Amino acid sequence: MITLQNLTYIHPNRDLLFDNIHFTINSRQKIALIGNNGVGKSTLLRIIAGEISPAGGSVSINKNDVYFIPQVYGQFNHLTVAEALKVEDKLYAFEEILKGNASDENLECLNDDWTIEDRCNEALRYWNLSDIAFNQNLGNLSGGQRTKVFLAALMIHRPSLILLDEPSNHLDTESREKLYKYIKSVNATLLVVSHDRTLLNLLDMVLELTPKGINTYGGNYDFYLSQKEKELEALDHQIKSKEKTIKQAKEKERESVERKNKMDVRGQQKQKDAGVARIMMNTLRNKAESSGAKLKGVHEEKINTLSTELSRLRSGVQEFDQMRFNFQDSGLFKGKILVTGRNISYKIGEQDLFREPVSFDILAGDRIALKGANGSGKTTLLKMVVNAIQPNGGNIDSKIQDYAYLDQDYSIIENQLSVLDQAEKFNINGLQDHEIKTRLNHFLFDKNDWDKKCVSLSGGERMRLSLCCLNIRSKSPDIIILDEPTNNLDLQNINLLTAVLKAYQGTLIVVSHDTVFMQEIGVIKEIQL
Incomplete structure (x- = not known):
């Protein structure tokens, strides 16, 4: 189980990345973590894995059985395959023991894991990496091969909690199918950051990380999309309703001000015809102006409140809906x-x-x-x-x-x-x-x-x-x-x-x-x- 409570992370430059994040993942749940670039998904995985510390809040987890695979884009090129698999010490101890060097140090390192070499070879074979040597550097492998080496480690170590950050990047179609098969069959808790929609649809629940916190959707990615569509429809209805209310409030303000001005003019004329003293006329006019200002203030406060609510609603509309595309035709007729x-x-x-x-x-x-x-x-x-x-x-x-x-x-x-x-x-x-x-x-x-x-x-x-x-x-x-x-x-x-x-x-x-x-x-x- 993973439990996050009131988690906050602040960048070294003191910029706040996210605040008050909390959620729970139960044993053997398979969860998608999605959100826009820069919102903090990878950082959140690194905090759960214990690689970095939050500025506040807590993470409750058994860190001894967590396996984290970050995005693989070349930062591990200095490692050998065995080091990437996190088996280099065991393999060395195993080989030394087979040579007759059964020292206490080697036996302690191996820890009776006599199948380690077989499991490594089996895992590499699953990912079509049988021709790759344990001492080969990752820098000599393709992007897809590097990713598959790290995925092979899951089959070797068999952790109960797996954190994956964009695991299908660089994988070809056949390798993606192998990943999907593994995701469906593995008996472990999964938290996966991915933009691969086929993979996301294999997971049980979606956690959406936003600048305002975590939103939870109790289904796969298609379910998430259907719920988001309903949310956006409701948001659109709220925006239109709020725009209509603001329009009505402004019209009511205009009518109230016009009616008040007409009443004031008629009142002043009656007072003048009745011969009211000038000093009393000034007092009555000041009271009328004060009353008008209060009336205007009431309407302005209401309109400002409505406008603030409208801005908040509009901020929920996805930014790319505002974009404009205007590509002219190339002039080539279709079929040429x-x-x-x-x-x-x-x-x-x-x-x-x-x-x-x-x-x-x-x-x-x-x-x-x-x-x-x-x-x-x-x-x-x-x-x-x-x-x-x-x-x-x-x-x-x-x-x-x-x-x-x-x-x-x-x-x-x-x-x-x-x-x-x-x-x-x-x-x-x-x-x-x-x-x-x-x-x-x-x-x-x-x-x-x-x-x-x-x-x-x-x-x-x-x-x-x-x-x-x-x-x-x-x-x-x-x-x-x-x-x-x-x-x-x-x-x-x-x-x-x-x-x-x-x-x-x-x-x-x-x-x-x-x-x-x-x-x-x-x-x-x-x-x-």
Whole structure:
């Protein structure tokens, strides 16, 4: 069981990340932890794992049986496979004992775990890593292989509480299926941070971390979405109701003031006709003005209260609903042949890269999945499609003149530039400075962001700025190539990217193992390597 009470975390720079977080996870529950980038999901996992300490509150947990796998993005490259598996000492002791060195130290280290080597080999075999040596450095492995090494450790140690941070990142389709199978079958408590919607639907409950705290949803991710839709509908109804109430309050204020002014004018005229003394007239006028000010104050207070409530309600509306997409058509008619490839082959040294010669056609308007295992040549083929390299064998005829390549790091963004300078680079149509800034605002980059260096942007911010740059350029590219575009995005930004690609009318080639994303953007053809 995990129990968090009044948990608070403050960054070293004294910025508050989250406050008063509390929830309980029972034994063998499988829980999803979701939330926007930067809200503190990974930090929360690290606190539960005991890697960092909170500024306040408490965590109740048996830390001796917790296994935490953080996001794997290269920070462990100095480790060997055995060190990553956390078995290096046991394996060494086991080998020494087999050699005849049954010292007390080696026996104590092994602790009668005579199956350790067999379990390690079995786990690596499950993840298709049988050809990897225990003394091999992680830095020599692909991103997917590194992730699978850490996942293999779960099968070796069999912990009762597992914390996973984006475990499906970098995994190919086959490996994701193995992960899903493990998630469904494992008899342990799970707390998982992920943007993989297929994985999220395997979990029992969703915890949504927001700047205001934790929201709990008693079902899988699809259930969460249905509940959020109901919440947003209710929120929209509240906003419209509050807007109507404010309008009515302002109209009532106007009518009350007009009625009061008319009564005051009639009263003053009667007093004048009756010959009331000037000093008494001034006193009565002052009383009327005071009464009018009080009346106005009552109405203003009510309107201000309503306006505050309306602002609070509007703050609950997702930011990307405010964005504007305006990609003009590329001018290519649907069905026009853009690329023809026939019996393409490519050699690296004397070795053929592709398993067999590749043939395909790409037509304007196609939405194509490029599939293949790690090392199958997907990136090489993409370079051929855009005329960057030529095949060693076969023929490729590419008529693509204009393309956008969006990889998982959104590398069209130049790190040394500011946000505004980056946007200006795509201003090929001579837009005025204020129009550039307006479009940045539409993609949620306000004046406080314009001078920010691109190197400091998060994955979601890089994605938004990339889309903004294409929007500023206005004319759609002939083709957009997406290479694992969702790997570093949270669910909100994946939904944003999905909405933009649905609106885009041009040609797409997508390398992705996110099947839900592929379905939602309308991918129906594939090139298999």
